Amino acid sequence: MKLQSYLMGEWREGQGEGVPVRDASTGEVLARVTAEGLPVKEAVAWGREVGGRALLALGFQERGRRLRALAQYLSERKEELYRLYATTGGTRRDAWYDVDGGIGVLYTYSSLARNLPEGNLLPEDDFLPLSKDLSFQGRHVLAPKGGITVQINAFNFPVWGLLEKFAPAFLAGVPTLAKPATPTAHVAEALVRMMLESGLLPEGSLQLLVGSVGDLFDALDHRDSVYFTGSKATADRLRRHPAFLERGTLFNAETDSLNAALLGLEAGEEELERLAQEIAQELTIKTGQRCTAIRRVFAPEDRLLPLLEAVRARLEPLRLGDPRAEGVDLGPLASSAQKEEVERAVATLVQGGARVHWRHPGPAEGAFFPPTLLLAEDPGPPALHQVEAFGPVATFFPYRTPEEALRLLRLGGGMLVATLATPDPQEARFYLQGLAGEVGRLHVLNRRNAHASTGHGSPLPRLLHGGPGRAGGGEELGGMLAVRRHLARLAFQADPQTLQALTGEYAKGAEHPARVHPFRKTYEELEVGETLWTHRRTVTEADIALFAHLSWDHFYAHTDEIAARESLFGRRVAHGYFVLSAAAGLFVDPAPGPVLANYGLEGLRFLEPVGAGDTLQARLTVKRKRPRDAKTGVVEWAVEVVNQERKPVATYTVLTLVARKGEGEPA
Known part of the structure; x- marks a missing residue:
């Protein structure tokens, strides 16, 4: 059977005999692959x-x-x-x-x-x-x-x-x-x-x-x-x-890439055990065939053998075999050709100065390659940091000082990920600064986070997957x-009306007055740029005193006439959050309607002080819209609060949940 390609709206079969796809455990030919003659x-x-x-x-x-x-x-x-x-x-x-x-x-x-x-x-x-x-x-x-x-x-x-x-x-x-x-x-x-x-x-x-x-x-x-x-x-x-x-x-x-794990000098026994578990897991998942798997392990000289033995103790009980069999923990490599590549890489590492410290006694025929731990007592030879065995193989190195460890880590020429086992923030700072140009993701493992850590080798969709140098220099994943x-990316230059129409976001200068209060409109009826100027409100001494009593905010600038006069304000001023609350009172339409709830507030800035006798007015503009679900949408409103001189005293964005058309009024 030939596998088919899906091109130009059709499933198509390539010409010629093709390359066999085999069952990794049995060697049985499952299908053949060819793209010969395809458009x-x-x-x-x-x-x-x-x-x-x-x-x-x-x-x-x-x-x-x-x-x-x-x-x-x-x-x-x-x-x-x-x-x-x-x-x-x-x-x-x-x-x-x-x-x-x-x-x-x-x-x-x-x-x-x-x-x-x-x-x-x-x-x-x-x-x-x-x-x-x-x-x-x-x-x-x-x-x-x-x-x-x-x-x-x-x-x-x-x-x-x-x-x-x-x-x-x-x-x-x-x-x-x-x-x-x-x-x-x-x-x-x-x-x-x-x-x-x-x-x-x-x-x-x-x-x-x-x-x-x-x-x-x-x-x-x-x-x-x-x-x-x-x-x-x-x-x-x-x-x-x-x-x-x-x-x-x-x-x-x-x-x-030659991803690394390092046991810090400040690591305790718990960090050693957690790191041993992480290394064993990286050699086990996918039989070590992951681009993010740990290939090099560094530990202080006096803790290298304990770490090696802790890893061995976790690997030794594993059962190797056909993954379809009951109780099997570890399957073969993907193919016999892949096994040959791993064997050549291990031979090169041994020739370069490493030795086999321990090898799992499991099967080694066919495409099986048992987990193998190499030890390089002399960590210096460059060849040991240039060859990757893409399978269940890791090489362990001793180090004496953080500076030496950093130099050895850099010999890998760029990594997708490195794990640092330490509870000490200063040690973490040293390696973060030293490896910033060497690794795409730095994973700190310690007693505080090990129970929740997603692990060394697991790229997360919201975080960068990629790395410099040998790791390819690319950027996959990373959320947005x-x-x-x-x-x-392009720079777009135009009049505000065109900018607003094409981007779907409010551009200053493209406002148009609301014929009815915007809070009376459903999500679909609201238009970006629609603007409401509110009525005015004059701030009084009573407003400031009552807000201090209500909020328990008795900061001197609001309540101490003498101290406030000597402050940068030169007079007693209203609370910033009073201005915010007063603006809400100016623009909110209180009756039940399509606006269901306040969803949040962003980008708040207080630009000018407000005192007794100042008069406030607010401008409310539909800034941006996005649907939330079938019943509601999120509307962002640009709010500008001005005083009697039309000087802005506060600006911010309010987010509201607004009912979509046809959903009716809230109960």
Whole structure:
């Protein structure tokens, strides 16, 4: 059976015999993979045109809702993926990290969409006035580039690897063409079939290519992106393609690196035990086949052997075998070819000065490679910090001083992640400053957080996944960082009316008066820029005294006439929160209506003091809107409070929950 690619709206089979995909435990041929004769260049153009147009018709909010629905759809069908996963050598726990982890990424990015606009433009910062009369303004905005994202995935995470790249691209409105690694392409194909069968993905938003990319890169230009996960050698070769060097295609690489764990000098016995557990887990999950797995371990000279033995004690009871068998903790590597690579790497490390301290007595035939702990009593040889065994192998090094440890850590040439086991903030500060340019994520492990830590090797959707140097220099995940990376940033200059209309956010100078009080309007009826000037209120001595009594805020500037006169105010002034409360009294319409509740307050600034005799007036403007659910939306109101001289005394943003049209009045 040949695996099929999904290109240009059709499932297609490549020509020729193809490369076999084998069961990692039994060696049985499960399928064959080939992309020969497939229209890969045409698929790029088709994805841009058909997929791009369909995605832009949805907007951020709808794309976010579809990601959530897709996550729910896959959750209900994940047992099929679990069953297939066993053929890759993964245990059920391994499948949980890949399948459920990938579905979790979809949920995370769907939740991020709640704070995004309904359209496809994402404003970045405030409007910048470019003329005194505000008729010409500028703003930075992010928008889809009109291209396609090509993802090239590694064999170790056929589900999570595809979904963690797909989710931010889909939310950004950019179509995806996914190319899985051959050894686990059958799992990726099954996943994509599920995703397409859900009916949630617009045509062209997701394509699948199994087999070689062929001449696909020749079709890419400055609008497109390639997100690569794999070896540094492959990444370095791909970077030299004219698509990246000459035509400006974005190349984002996340490559295998020599990630490290370090037991700090200030670590206690509990930190040692917790770190030993972390190292053992990293050698066990996916049989050590994770780009974030711990490859190098550093410990003070006098604590190196205790740490080694603590790790060994946790690995020794593990049972190796076919992951479909009862009680198996650890499966084989993904393929016999992968095992050969690990064997060559271990031989190179031993030749470079390390020795085998302990090796698990489990099976070593076929694609099985037992967990192995290497010890390098001389930590200095550079070769020990340049070779990675991509399997259940870690090398342990001694160090004498923090400065020596930092020098050794840096020999790795860039890491995705490092774990520091210490309870001491000063020790953590030393390594944070020293490793800022060496690692993408620094994970501090100690007695205070170990019970809650998500672990060394688990990238989180809201945090950066990537690293400098050998780790590829890329940025995957990271919440909105990943979404923004799929978009084009441009400076947009126009009149305030045009800016407001296109960004969906209030631009000063584009206000228009409200014909009825805005609090009488439903979410759909409110218009961005709609403005209400309130009636006025003169502040009295009684107001200040009563607010002090009510709030228990008897700060001298409000209650001590003599001290206040000698202060920077020069007189007794009203509480800032009285000004806030007085403004609410001016603009709130008290009768029941579509405005249901105060949802929050942001960006409060008190600009001028207010005293007895000053007269306040407020201006309330619809600043921004976003739907919350089927019944309510969140409306942000720009509030400006001015005095009798029309000088602003306070500015802030109020958020309210507003009923959507047709939902009726609150009970």
